[in-house]
Structures are given as structure tokens and as C-alpha cells.
Amino acid sequence: MTVCNPQKDKIIIVAEHDSVSAQQIISTLTSNGFSDIRHVNSGEKIYEILRPFHDQPERIGLIVLNDSLPKCQLLEMSQSLSCATDGSVIPFVILRSSDSADSAAYLEQCQSEASSCLTYQISTPVDPQLLLLSINFLMRLKQERFLRHQQEEQLINELASKSVIEAKLKFLVAHDELTGLFNRNSFERQLRLIMNLSNKLKKEGALLFIDVDRFSLINELEGFDVGDRLLVELTILIRKLVPTSNLFARIGADEFCLFLENKTKKQAYIVAETIRTTVENFRFFTGEICYSASVSIGITALDNSMPAQHPGEMILHSRQACNFAKINGRDKIRIYNQEDIAIKERRRDIYWVPIIRKALRENDMFLMFQPVVQLNNGDISHYEVLIRMRGDEGKTITPDQFIPVAERMGLIHAIDLWVVENAIDFLAALPSYMSRISLAINLSGTAFQYPDLLQVIRDKLELTWVDAGRLTFEITETAAVDNFERTRDMINKIRDLGCKFALDDFGAGFCSFNYLKTFPVDYVKIDGQFIKNLDNNETDQILVKSMVEIAGKLGKKTIAEFVETPNIALKLKEIGVNLGQGYAFGRPERTLLDSHQVSLAILLNSQKRRPIDTEFL
Template identity: 35%
Template sequence: MTSKQQRKTRFISLKWKLLVLLSLLLVLINVSLTAIAYLKQKEQLELQRTEVREQRAREVDGLVQGTYSRLLGIAGLIPELDIDTEDDLDLAQHISAIVKEHGDLLQIEWGVDTIHYFSKAAAPLFTWGRNIGPTLSHTLIDHVIENEEPASALACRRECRQYVSVPVLQGHSMAGVLVVGELVADTVVRLQRITDAGIAVLVRDQSGNAASKGFLSPWEMRVTALSGAHASLQRLTRAAEQLPFTDLSQSEQLQLEDKTLEITAFPLTNDKTDTPAHLLIIEDISGHIQTMESAFRSNITAGVAGILLTELLLLMLLWGPMARLQRVSTTLPLLAKQDYGQARSSLKSTTNESFSHDEIDRLGETTETLVFQLEALQSEINNRTRHLLQRTSELAQQRDFVQGLMDTAQIIIITQRTDGQINSINHFASQLTAYDLETHPALHFDQLLHPKNLDPETIVKLFQLRNASLDLYHHDCDIVTAVGEIRTISWFHARLDVTREDDPAVLSAGIDITERQQAEENLAWLADHDPMTELFNRRRFHIEFEAMLQAAKRYGHTSALLYFDLDQFKDINDTSGHQAGDALLRVVAERLHAVTRESDLLARLGGDEFALALRETSKEEAIGVAQKIQEELSRVEMPVRGNKHKISASIGIVLYPLHGITVPDLMANADLAMYQAKDAGRDNWHLFSVDENIREQIETKIQIKEQIEQALLLESFVLHFQPIQQISDGRISHYEVLVRMLEKDGSLIPPGLFIPIAETTGLIHKLDRLILKKAIKRLEQLQQSQRNITFSVNLSGMVVDDPRLLPYLKKQLAKHKVDPGSLVFEVTETAAVSSITAAKQLMEQIKALGCRFALDDFGVGFSSFFYLKQLPVDYVKIDGSFIQQLASNKEDQIFVKALSEVAKGFGKQTIAEFVEDEATLQLLADLGVDYAQGFHIGKPLPELLPE
């Protein structure tokens, strides 16, 4: 009895038990759903930020690539910019002039702040802006010189710059390398405009200079560029104190004041020889965080309200009458059958209509509520089932997409089992190999490989892959297709996880590199051969010649080297074009093959230079081969554009070991012998002799040639003026312009020492134009000072071969606004007679501009009077050999008088040279000569005589 009373005192009503139980259940469900929703929002936010970071990475790469493309275009445009000069400048001076004239445009409008120009030997010729280091020099300069293609580099020291180097062409060959650079800060500004985020560029600085502005001690980095309100230096300092820099590659969040910042680091360069640099993007994600937290609070509020409302409804239901227990017990099986409608009808009949309800009535009502809940849960289960089926369908679509990608990708994709049998093969592989698993179900991977590639190493590596003792393996090998075609494939094998025996164990991806390998073979051939003539080039010739000399030394044989070039080959290029010159070189190569043995070594060294090395050859045999070459080339006749070109060669011969035992010595001596052959009259051969002093002569010529080139570059030629007197009235209004070359010590080199060398080396044309430019400029100054002076300017004997002289003269006359009638051009009689048609045409064209001509050294030729009639000259300068002894030599007096009368008959005036005394001057007046020139009248001086 006491026990029953105790149980009654501890009784808790069923309604409260059910209320507590269901409340806990609702709280658990609400908390779970709220937590899941919060985690889902957080996951979505992280996914969104990941996509943003990937987008930022693409934007950074895009801007860097865009900067590269823009710099590449600018680098190609710079040499083509117009400059305000008519001078002939080399490339370095030309680029310097462009930068001087367009520097502001390049820096302000195009953002370029660094320009360098290097020779093709990597020597710096021009520098504007910041210097580049040796590491970048290797990356930017050596790469372009070796490959003749653009290169790019991103370098950071005190500042970050992007550089682009391009080859600069002159004609058909590379003349140098142009490097342009731009501050990465400009790219930072463009990136900030795109992203509207804070941007900072950090450079590794281990100097520890904490006092330096922008130095972040925890990171050992220095800020070189900063933009955006969120990227202030104060925030970066706080970030450096709280976050390790290594974590920023995956981005980190930083709480500063009331804002949440996301900081992501992107490496700008990873060159170990340079200063590492990173680009930081700082974005304010406070709004995203606040949105997520607000949604979380809303979910909690809704959940609590839902729980309270549910508990209220449960209370209302529990306070109502319960169905009878028996009817409830008979109703419960209906729930197992999911017959919820019948269960609800059954529960209605359990309701007690009396005023009061007992616990059984409350149980019935609770069961009815349970019916509703179970029905709702069943509906949710059905919805989730449909969602699961939909997700399964999506996964199937993704699988089909991957399969389609494998079938359309232009790469071989094969999976192998542990025994090497192919498990799957994609469509491209089937097309390339002509194998498929339908017709070859038991195809083994090793069957694809060429037998020569089944070496022990490859077999062992593939075995290790299939047996899980090797994870990765890469090799290049040939395969044999089903139709017998051989292709070269670069294979990349990777081990896969295997759960069953028939699962794929190895994934093999292959790239067809057949065409690339063929291209590499072609490049290897080009490295040793001249592509125009298909002969060995200079590099290969040196290698083979060295091997020939080693063999000759070992067996005691003698050998010979013939070094030759084609005479007047430049004239063919100038008159008929480089295509005709190239065709002629190919014909020469064919003819050389016809007169040489297979054992001989034949090469084109460059331009029109060839070399022939003869094995086991005596002096007489070498001379005989040289004569055969000259005979064979003499038969060559190429008609081009109405011109018939005949060629000849000057050949230098050296013998091994008589004239040298090394390749450089033999090549140098052969070159000297070749120059001896040219000096002997061309179309000749010359055997080298150690007793000759030609080396010293050529070295002297080379030294003077270099002096001329340097003087042309610096325009260190000075003009002297020798007065010419009009004999009738003694007036001097006419001066001959003479040129002197200025030495470094200030001394003057007379023209007799450098003019012949300038003519033989082709520099005379530039010298003619420089003298013409200086003379016209001086004439302009005299005319502006109201001084009426006539200049007589000497033109070289090769002037008729210079097509640029006439346009240059027109340009200078138009620029300086001088009277063309005050210019007289002197041409020697021998030069005019050597090509009288061309000389006459040139004279007529220049005279059409208003200028005049004088025929110099007249009288030394046998047909002087005949050519006096043919050439449109205004003055005739009597050669000094007839004037020096005029006072004492009756024959000279007769000749000068006759010449003066004939000249007057043709309407031309005469000038006597080498007038040394007053007696000669008086005699010239009696003989009818119009003008006199010589030391008696005046010596050549840098200034004109006063009026």
C-alpha cells in the first residue's frame, strides 16, 4: 500500500511527458536544420570566395599577358618611329634618336620607362631607364640571340618591372636585341580598376631595415606599390603581425575593427636568382559575413517561434479528450500500412463527447497528431527520394560528359590492368592507332610499342607501375599502328588505386610528337648546313676540318685549304636584286660539287665566301683544283632582267702543315692569300707564302677601315677650302672643298691615306654624302651672311654606282635652301670615262637641279678631247702634271693653249691646278686659261679667305 502511494506521489501526467518529449524532439530538429543551413551558407560563401580568387588569378594573368602583348607591340613599333633627321644612322643611334624625340610619348602615353638596345653579341649599345641585371640579361638577351624570337621576364628588385625583348632586323639578318620595360605598378592600377579591391605589390627584402617606409618586418617584405582604400599600409602592417605570409597563397581572413578582410597572395615571379615578389589582393567581405550571420539569426528566431507554436498546438490537443485505448490500439496497425486516412477516421470515433476527458482520450488525440506527423514525414521522404533520383541522373550526365571529353580530346588516353591488357581506349587513340577493343578485345599495351623501344628499362618500369611499386613514369617511344604506320608518342603513366583484379591499374596519356620530332631533326640539319646551298655552314666546316687535320696528323698526310669569294658579287645584288644573288649562289654550289671529290670538305662560310678542304693533297693538286674551279665558274652566265652576269673567284691556297697546323691559322692565312689574289687583279689564285708581308698590309687596311667607320659614326671629318682665282680680275669667289679625317689626338689624316681604302671597302658612298651634307650646310651659312661663294665638291670615282646620291642631294638642297648654281661637282676624267654612259646620265640629272660639273685631271687620257665633247661638264681642270713645269716646258705650253682653245670652243671654262708661282699665273693668263688654283693662290684651310 505504501508502495502504491509512493508511485502515486511520483506520478507525472502523460501529457507533460509527451509535451517534454516532443519539445526536445522539435528542438533537436530545429537545431540540426539551423546548423545545416548555417554550414551550407558558410560552404557557399567559401565556394563563392574560391571562384572570386580564381577569377582574380585569371585577371592577374590576363593583365600580365596583356602587358606582355602591349610591350611586344611597342618593341616592334619603336624602330619604325619617324624621327626628324636625314642623317644615315646605325640602329643604335637610330633607336637613341627615337627615344630622345619620343621619350615623353613612350613614358607617358605608353607606360614604357626602360629601353635597352644590345648588339647581336649581347653588348649594350643603348640604355634608357633602369639597368637590367645579368640574370635578366641571360633570360632576355641570350634567349633572343640564340632563338631569334621574343622573350619576356618579370623582375623585382626595388620595383617590379615587366620586360620584353625582341630581335631587331636589318635586312634579312638580326642586327641586335631591343628590350622594353614597364613598371608593374601600372598593371596594379589597371587591376584595381577591374576588381575595385585593394592591391599591393610586395618584394622580398631581408635587409631588416624596419625603419624603411613600407617595410613589413614579420614578412621580411617591402611594399613597392599600393592602391585602394582597403590596402592601406596600416592594414598591411596589422595583417603582417597577425597572419603568416605562407598562408596567404590560399587566402586568409583578417578582422580589423568592424570589417572582415580577405587577403590573397599571388606570386609575380619565382626566379631564384631574382628578388621574389607577390601581388596581394585585399577585399572587404564584411557584407557577406553579415548576410550569413543575419540569416543564421533569422533561422534561430524562426525555429524558436516554430517550437513555441508547435508546443502550444500540442498542449491544445493534449487537453482535448483522448480516444479509447482499444480503438487506438486497433488504429495503430493502420499506421504501419500507411493508411493514414482510415487511421484519422478511426481516431475520430474514439473522441469522448462527455464534459471531461481521461488520459485515454488524450492518447487518442496524440495518436491522431502522430498520424499527421507521419504523413508529413512520409511526404518529405518521398520528396527526398525524388531528389536522390534526380541527383543520380545528374551524376550519370556528368559521367557521360567525362566520357565525351575523353573521346573528343586530341590526346591518347588508355587504361591498363595489372597484366598490361588494355581496359579502355578513347576515340582519338583508336583513330591514331587503328585499334579498338571491339575488334581487338585482348589488346595488350606492349603490342602498341615498337620492338626497338621494348628495352629492359622500359619493360621494368611498366612492370613496376602495374604492380604498384612505381607511381609515375614518363618516356618517349615509337608505336606501330594497326596499318603499320610508325608514330612517336610522349607517354605519361600514372598508377591508379585497384580494388578488384579487373579494375584499371595504370592510366596512360600519350601526346603525338611525330611532327615535333621531325621539326627537331630539321633544326639539327639547319644547325650544320647552309639552307640556301645545302653545303656545310661555318660551324660544321670548322668541326669537320679539325677532324681532317687530326687524321692528317695521325697518318702523316698533307692537306690543303682553298678559301675564296666571288668577285663583284655585291654588284649583282645591287643591280638585279638579292633573289638573283641567291640563285647565283646555288648555281655556284652545284658547279663546285662538279669539280670536287666526295671526300673533300666543301662549305659556304657566309655571304659569297666558300671554303674547300682537300684530303691527302699536294701543292700541285691544290693549284689544279683552284684552276678547275675558276674554269668552271667562268662558264656560268645568268641572264636576269636583261643583264647577263658572269662571275669569277679570287682563291687563296694554304697547305697543311706547311702554312699552319690549326684551323684558325690555316683559315687566317688562306684569307690573306685570297686578298693577295684580289690585289693581283681578281679571277686569280694565290698560294700563301710566309715570307710575304701582306698580313701587315691588310692589318693596316683594317685599322684604317675601322678609323673611317668610327669617323663616319662621329662625323669627325673636317672640311678645308682651297681658293680658286679668276685670272682675268684676280677675284676669288670659288673654293674647292677638300676633306681631312680627324685623329683622336687632333691631328689630321690626308685623303690620300683613307680615300682608296674607303673606295675598296664601299664606305666611300657614306663619305661622299657626309661631305656633301657638311658643304651644303656651310654654303647655307655663307649665303645667309650675303656672301656669294661657289663650292667645288669632289665626288669619288664610284659615285656612278651610288643610287642614293641623287635623292640625298635633292633632300639636302630642299632642306637648306641653297642656290644649286653655287655647287660644282668634280669628277675625275678616268672615273667618268670608265662608265661614260652612267656618268653622263648622272651628270645630266644633277645639272637638271641647277648644279654644275667640272672634269678633274683632264689631259691624262688618250681620248680626252673626245670625251670632252660627250660629257656635259661646265669646267675642265687641267691636270697638274702639265702646269708644274709650264714656265720652262714649251710642249706643256702648246698643250695647255690647245686645251684652252678647244674647251672654249665647246663652251667650257678651264681651271689650272698646281699653280706655284707668279710666272706660271701670268703665263696662264696669256694662254687663255680662266681660273688658277695652287699654293701660290692659297693653301687649303679650314676657313675661307676674308673678302
């Protein structure tokens, strides 16, 4: 955003025959940034300056006029120029050098006409401060009158062939009141006719969905009136770039649709790029502020091999393309492609969101538990809590299908809270002889950005009397690093309750060791990419060993995930990893076993795959 004052580039005419007074006025204006000042010493010379700008009245800013100026008809001149009701109005600052009859009569007439004239009288000798205030005030009034005239003229041109009242009512039924463009309903009706004709005649065409970037910022900073003026000016700007025969509509607050007949995708992209570049170079002035604007554009074309059945479908596709242009940085153009991964992902999101909401509402989620084993003796340390969702006909839906959607669509925090509450309820419901059982709960990367998480954990622990030490919360390394300070603060508060923490996927990031030394966690969970081939990959062994050594020196225990075979488990024990988790020890289950049954289950499970050293167990 750049700041400039276009008013100070306007022509200021100083009509003063007193050379000393004229020089003082010119000096005052120059020192305050006015760059185009014209001095005259008679009334007839004022018209000499004005004539070349008869078709550009906006170039003239204001006239400073001495009421005793020679060859000047004060009343006639000021009334014809300053009392105009259209954009040609020119304000006057009248310097009263005497109590002249003309000046007094003019003042009395202005008062009797409720002062529709843009004039202001000050006495001489001129007070520089009062002069500047008068000039700035009158020039702003001129600018507002000019802009109002533009909007009124636009509406009048649209309705010129009919009576104003009747035509306006009919016009507003089919058009947007602010811009004069088609509204959404009218646009869809017109587009349906064009699509039907194009499908029959195999004609080409393309739809541009245009969204004004960060438009809400203008409304917040300057108000809705200024935002409306910006939309009007952008509408006029775009209209000049395309033939008037093309359908153009405003279908949302800052959203427009433009249908280009007989245009291919490539031709439509060229038009879109022209619009994008023109808007990018456009400057919008309000008061002393100058704003730059930009648009994101999505394009979809008529496909005669697979004709769209409804205009809403075509609008939806172009809107999706526009959304992806905004996601990728705004001020960009995107062509819709149904094979685009982002498009498929969005369709997938649309499919899964109601299913996730229903599962949360009807409690169609459930927990499963996978043991985390102490590698030195084979005993269960704790269980990791894993979430599943019930599908149709009792089908189990795994988290890889719905968690990414929940993260993108803002549902993940509700899932986080559901898991926390149900995991604590599960511990509270266990019989007393299983009171040693503890759980590790995965939390999303955004969980610690919500202050209600702390309150939910605190309230649930107080309500159930569950020992906070039986809860370990896992957070991924990348999520911790992305919001380091805020996450660390929330973790410290939750640890003050007595809970423990594990840093999940350790090693997946690039700043692991640097953050580990100051991060308040009890466990370091080594990323599975270093574990899967540990028994055959010397590089992985070296990296895991370094992680174990550093974590140990920092007083943190290490957990290896994805332990799939007994050989990997033995190698981890040899390296010094404290805990292991994976199919070598047990798959996720709905229920827990007591300690003796757990050890037996691990042994049998391992023997089914391949023999394992009994000394290890």
C-alpha cells in the same frame, strides 16, 4: 650557257608488230629529235635489247608497247620494269589496240596501287601529239626518280653501319645535310687537330677554298631545288678526284674547303687545277637546259716557319686568295701571299672601314678650303672644298688615306652626301657681306649613279636659301667618260637647279676632246701632271695651250691645279688659263677671309717662296 636535251639521246624501244603503225611512231620520234630508236616486233626481243644495259638503266629512256604484241606478258613485264622505285625504272607507253583483258586488268591494278608505276595508256591509231606528250612526261618523271634515288643512295651509304634515325641525328650534328660533307664547325675542329700535329711534326699541308662561280644565278633561274642538285653533283665530282681521307667540308651556301695532307703549295696547285678543269668540263642538266659551271679556288699552305695559330686564320687566308681569283675574272686559282699588294690593301680596308663609319656617325669629319684665283688680277674666284677626318689625339687624316678605302668598300656615297650637305650649310652660315663666296665640291665617280644626290641638293638649297650659282661640282674626266650618258643626264638635272660644273683632271683620259664638246660643264680643270713642270717643259706648254684654246672656243673656262710657284702662275697667265689653284696662292685652311685680306695673304704667301711679278697680282 649552252642548251641541249640529253633525254633525246636515250634509247627508245618501239615494240609494235604492226609495221605501218611502227613506221609512223618511229617517224614521229625521229622528226622530234630522238636519235636512238630500236624497233622490235615481239616481247622476247625487248629483253634482248635490255640485257646489255642491265648495269646502265639510265641509258634506257622508255618503251612504247602495243598491248597485243606477240610473245609478250604485258602485266609481268610492265610491272617489273615500270614500277621499280630505284633508278632502274623504265616507263611504258601502252598502245591499246583492243579492249583486251590483260590491258583492262593492268589499268585497274595501276589505279588500285595509286599508280607508282610509270605507265601511260593511249588508244590506237596513235595521235602523234599525244604520243610525244606522253613520252616527254614519262621520261621527265624517270629522270626525277633517278636523281632522287641517287641522293637517297648517297645518304644510305653514309649511314649504313648504324640505325637510320640515330645515325642521321648524329650525322647532321657534324655534317652538312645536303652534301654529306663536314659542316664548318666540324671542319674547324678536325683542322685544328691536324694543324697541331703538323706543327709538332713539321708536316706539310694545304687548304683549298672552293667557291662556285655565279651560283646565285642558278638559284634565280631554276630555283633552290635545282641549285641543291648542282651542289650535290659537284660534291660527288670533287670527291672522286681526291682521296676520301682528306678533310672536305661545305662551309657556306656555295663555298667548300678541302684540306690536303702532306701536300706542298705546288702539289696543291696541281690538285686545284685538276678540280678547276674537271668542273669546267662538267655539264649540269635540268629539264631541257644544260648548264656549264666553274669554280674559283684560293690556296694557303701550312708554313712551319710561321705556323697558323687557329684554323679560322687559315680559312680566312684561303678565302682572301679565292676572292682575288674571283675579282680577276673567276674560274681561276690564286695562292695566298701575305706580301701581295692586294692582300695588304684588303687588310688596310679592314682597318679603315670602322674608322670611316665612326667618323660619319659621330661627325668626325671637317671641311677645308683652298682658294681658286683669277690669273688676270689675282682675285679669288671661289674656294675648293676639301675633306679631312679627325684622328686620335687631334691628328688630321688626309683623304688619300681613307677615300680609296671608302670607294672600294661602298662608303664613298655617304661621304659625298656629307660633303654636299655640310658645304651648303657652311655657305648658309656665312655673314651677308661674304655672300659672294662660292664653293667647288669634289664628287666621287659613282656619285651621279645615285638618284638621291639630286634630291639632297635640291632639298638643301630650298631649306637654306643658298643661291645655287654659288656651288660648282667637280667630277673627274675618267668617271664622266666611264658612265657618260647617265652622268650627263644627272649633271643636266643638277645644272637646271642653277649649279655649275667643272670637269676635273682634264687630259688624263684618252677621249678628252671628243667628250668635251658634248659634256655640260662650265669649267675645265687641267690635270696637274701638265702643270707641275710647265715652266720647264715645252711639251706641257703646247698641250695646255691646246686645251685652253679648245675650251675657250667651247665657252668653258680653264682652271690649272698644282700651281706651286709664281713662275708657273705667270706662264699660265701668259698661255691664257683663266684660273689657278695651288700652294702658290694658298694652302687649304679651315676658315675663309674677306676679299682684301685674301689678296694680301696671297701676296705674302708668294713672297715667302720667291718674288712674283706685282703686275700679275
